[in-house]
Amino acid sequence: MKISVKLFGPLRTNRFKEQGCEYPDGASLQSILDRFEFADHSLGIILINGVHASVNDQVKDGDALSLLPILGGG
Numbered sequence: 001m002k003i004s005v006k007l008f009g010p011l012r013t014n015r016f017k018e019q020g021c022e023y024p025d026g027a028s029l030q031s032i033l034d035r036f037e038f039a040d041h042s043l044g045i046i047l048i049n050g051v052h053a054s055v056n057d058q059v060k061d062g063d064a065l066s067l068l069p070i071l072g073g074g
Contacts, residue, residue, distance in 0.1 A: 001025050001061035003032070008068045011038065023059070030055040032065070044070035 006018040015036070023032055029046065033055060045068040046053045059065065 001027070001059075003059055003061075004064045005032075006064070006066045008066070011036075011042065011067055011069050025061075027059060028055075029053060029057045029059055029065075032059065033067075036067075042069055044068055 001024070002020050002022055004018065005021050007015055021032075029048070033043065033046075045066075046055070047064075047066040047068075048057060048059060049064050050066070
């Protein structure tokens with residue numbers, strides 16, 4: 001299945017901004033995230049098709065996955 005993956009902020013470092021990626025049918029979101037090897041606690045917000053998601057969610061062919069870093073500020 002093909003998933004569009006968009007990375008934001010420092011998650012793009014040595015990676016990409018947006019690209020289509022191929023994954024096995026039925027891949028869990030956690031298995032997709034494991035491929036990126038993000039530093040511990042660097043991933044903050046996960047969106048599937050613009051809706052908040054958790055690592056336990058499933059993705060479908062054609063989904064748009066957006067990954068944002070932990071946001072700070074005050």
